[in-house]
Amino acid sequence: MPLPHDFVFGTSTASYQIEGGVTAGGRGRSIWDDFCDRPGAIRDGSSGAVACDSYHRWDEDVDLLSGLGVDAYRFSIAWPRIQPTGSGSVNPAGLDFYDRGVDALCEAGIAPFVTLYHWDLPSALQAKGGWMTRETAERFGEYAAIVGERLADRVAMWLPVNEPVVVTLFGHALGLHAPGEARGFEALAAAHHLLLGHGLATRALRAAGVRVVGTANNHTPVHAASDADEDVAAAALYDTIHNRAFAEPILLGEYPNGMGEGMLGPVAEDLAIISEPLDAYGVNYYNPTTVGAPGSAAVVAASTTSPGEEPPIEIPEGIPFALVPVEAAERTAFGWPVVPEGLTELLVQLRERYGDRLPPIYITESGCSTHDVVEDGAVHDDARIRYLDAHLDAVADAIDAGVDVRGHFVWSLLDNFEWAEGYTQRFGLVRVGIGEGEERTPKDSYAWLRGRISQVRASS
Ligand code: FCB
Numbered sequence: 001m002p003l004p005h006d007f008v009f010g011t012s013t014a015s016y017q018i019e020g021g022v023t024a025g026g027r028g029r030s031i032w033d034d035f036c037d038r039p040g041a042i043r044d045g046s047s048g049a050v051a052c053d054s055y056h057r058w059d060e061d062v063d064l065l066s067g068l069g070v071d072a073y074r075f076s077i078a079w080p081r082i083q084p085t086g087s088g089s090v091n092p093a094g095l096d097f098y099d100r101g102v103d104a105l106c107e108a109g110i111a112p113f114v115t116l117y118h119w120d121l122p123s124a125l126q127a128k129g130g131w132m133t134r135e136t137a138e139r140f141g142e143y144a145a146i147v148g149e150r151l152a153d154r155v156a157m158w159l160p161v162n163e164p165v166v167v168t169l170f171g172h173a174l175g176l177h178a179p180g181e182a183r184g185f186e187a188l189a190a191a192h193h194l195l196l197g198h199g200l201a202t203r204a205l206r207a208a209g210v211r212v213v214g215t216a217n218n219h220t221p222v223h224a225a226s227d228a229d230e231d232v233a234a235a236a237l238y239d240t241i242h243n244r245a246f247a248e249p250i251l252l253g254e255y256p257n258g259m260g261e262g263m264l265g266p267v268a269e270d271l272a273i274i275s276e277p278l279d280a281y282g283v284n285y286y287n288p289t290t291v292g293a294p295g296s297a298a299v300v301a302a303s304t305t306s307p308g309e310e311p312p313i314e315i316p317e318g319i320p321f322a323l324v325p326v327e328a329a330e331r332t333a334f335g336w337p338v339v340p341e342g343l344t345e346l347l348v349q350l351r352e353r354y355g356d357r358l359p360p361i362y363i364t365e366s367g368c369s370t371h372d373v374v375e376d377g378a379v380h381d382d383a384r385i386r387y388l389d390a391h392l393d394a395v396a397d398a399i400d401a402g403v404d405v406r407g408h409f410v411w412s413l414l415d416n417f418e419w420a421e422g423y424t425q426r427f428g429l430v431r432v433g434i435g436e437g438e439e440r441t442p443k444d445s446y447a448w449l450r451g452r453i454s455q456v457r458a459s460s
Contacts (some may be wrong), residue, residue, distance in 0.1 A: 001400045003392065003456050008407030010072035011065065011429065012365050014118035014162065016048045017416040019078065021055030025093040028084025030120035035178035036347070044422035055097070055439040059438060062104045064413065064430055068446060069453045070158060070427045071113040074364060074409050075101075079143055087139045095150050102154050111156035113364075113409070115216060116144055116201060118162040119178065119419075120170075126179050131167065131190040131197075134265060141200030148208030152213075158210055159202035159282055159364065163218040164194035165246050174316070177418055184316055192263055192270070195249050196298075199273035206276075214280030216364040217246050221346045225292030225299055225324045234293040234321040242289070247350070249274045251281070251357045262284075280406070282364030283350070285391075288342035290324040299324055332368040332387070333424035334425050340390035347398035347405060350397030360404045366391050367411035369418070369425035372443065379431045379443035388449065410449065414440065 016032045035049030054061055065073050079086060081094030105112045117140065125136050144160060160166075166177070172190040175182035202213050220242055224235035227448060244256040253275030254260070260267045261395040290350045292299035294315075302324040315322065328337030343366070350358055373380045399405050415428035423434045429446040 001396050002459050003397070004260050005335075005394050005456060005459055007241040007456060008072050008362065009070045009453050009456075010074055010111075010113065010407060010409040011070060011413040012070070012409040012411050013054070013413050013416065014076045014115065015078035015081075016051075016118070016120040017412075017418070018052040018054040018061075018075075018331060018414055020048065020050040020053040022049050024055055025081060025097055026084060026091040027078065027094065028086070028091075029092050029123040030078065030079035030080045030124055030176070031126045031178040032120050034126070035122055035180055042420055042422045043182065043424055046417065046422040048417040050438070052414045052432045052433070052434070052440075054414070057438065057440075058101050059104060061109050062110065062447075064440060064442065065105075065110050066108045067442070067450070068217060068429070069450045070110065072113050072407065072409070073105055074113035074115065074159070075412070076115035076120075076162065077147055078120050079117065079140075080120060080122040082146060083122065083143055084124075086125035086136075087142065090146055091119055095146070098147070099150060100154050102151055107152050112151075112154060113157045113159065114151065114262075115159045115162050116140075116158060117197070119167060119406065121179070131172065131193045132181075134196065136192055137193045137197035137200055140197035141204045144201035145204035145208055148205040152205075152210040155210065157212045157214055157280060157362075159214050159216045160198045160205070161194055162216045163284060164191060164198070165218050165242055169195055169242075170420075182316065184319065188259070188263070190263075191269070192260075195274045196248070196270050198250065198393055199270070199276050202278070203273065212279040214278050214282050214359070214362065214364075215250060216282035216284055217250075218284045218286075218365075219243050219247070219346050219350070220285070221288045221342050221349060222289060223290050223326075225290050225296065225302065225322075228293075228298065230293035230296050230297060231291070231298055234296075235291040238289065238291040238321045238323075240434045247354065251275070251354050261346065278359050281350075281359045281364055282362050283346070284365035284411070285343045285346060286365060286366070286368075287328075287336045288326055288339050288345070290326050291321050292324050294320065294322045296322075320414045330386075332383070333371045334369045336368070338368065338387060338390075340387075340394040341397075344397045344401070347395070347403045350400050351403045358404075360406045362406055363395060363408040365409060365411040367427050369427050372426055372431060374431070376438040377441065379441055381443045381445045383428070384443070384445040387446045388445065389452070391451065439442070
């Protein structure tokens, strides 16, 4: 079945991954500037100091979006550009920068979708405890009000927090992302404050008169490594932590499996804020996950990595689940398994789990890193074309199965700073000569996507 003719096509980026200009226009420091300074934190020792230089090349990016024919662009606002220390006074140059950026998109007929937090927390807030404290959630609500008041009239959709699960697990439980804390299960406090921040921001945005508020949660369908009870239980626990712990407070106003019980603070009142009804639900999907119990027969049997597979993430002692490589015919340059039907499965599962409580879905991120072949100025990224084609078909299958999916955003418009992987993973529809003038070269997938979009439009 084809995608509906009014389906929204877009691409996604994030401020620290593309902007550069980290000292320009009065921007304050963020936890990612600090984390990149830690020896060994980033695979290639790089940082987002220049990245794609989109701070200075915003108009070029808008031209690329126009040439691609997308309806929408999802980008994030860097909190330390708006409030260099994360609270109090506003930096007018920062607000002006995004105001002009939003105008440029609107003039080009591209709907701005704005993420307020894609991981660049002002360092001054981290110094006071960051997301491990409620204060950060409260400051986040104030920041949302400032941005909302300025841009409410032109932004098509607001997504307060990107992937609170990844911030919690990678940033606070495992220490692989900024702020680099390895707290294990204690990190659940950060999860709660990120969710509270989402709720406070949602209220502040609505008070500022914005039209549409959603969220961008990372989801993965979870499968047990075998039918053994211990593997099934470990998989259910992982599903709770990765998926349900972030969807259910927002959609149902409760934590799954009594998870909220051990939490400090006014959890019941907080849940009322967190579950403020949304107009849209954003899903970021990359791949499914297979989970077993540490030391189970299936986990031991799967513990050797084959070539091309991403080496397993080291999970600290005492954590009651183990991640097992997912079987797949193809892998991305990252080693992530390519499983488009996992996206259909996930979307159908969300619909089954949450029914009418689930607002219309947008795929707010989907894409892959590739080993691009550059030849005579052209970039042949056939693997990305195959990936996107199959994942758009997977969305169409979910729509066919009755799930209300309204749009799809490719991660990413540009090759960019891929967090702890630095510039070693290229996710862009457009190649960027990082460190070589930041020139942009549309890849084969860019022309392919333009064609796919016109086909959908022509089918109406
Ligand atoms: C997601 C992030 C995004 C990008 C992709 C590859 O988890 O939201 O910034 O790094 O993964």
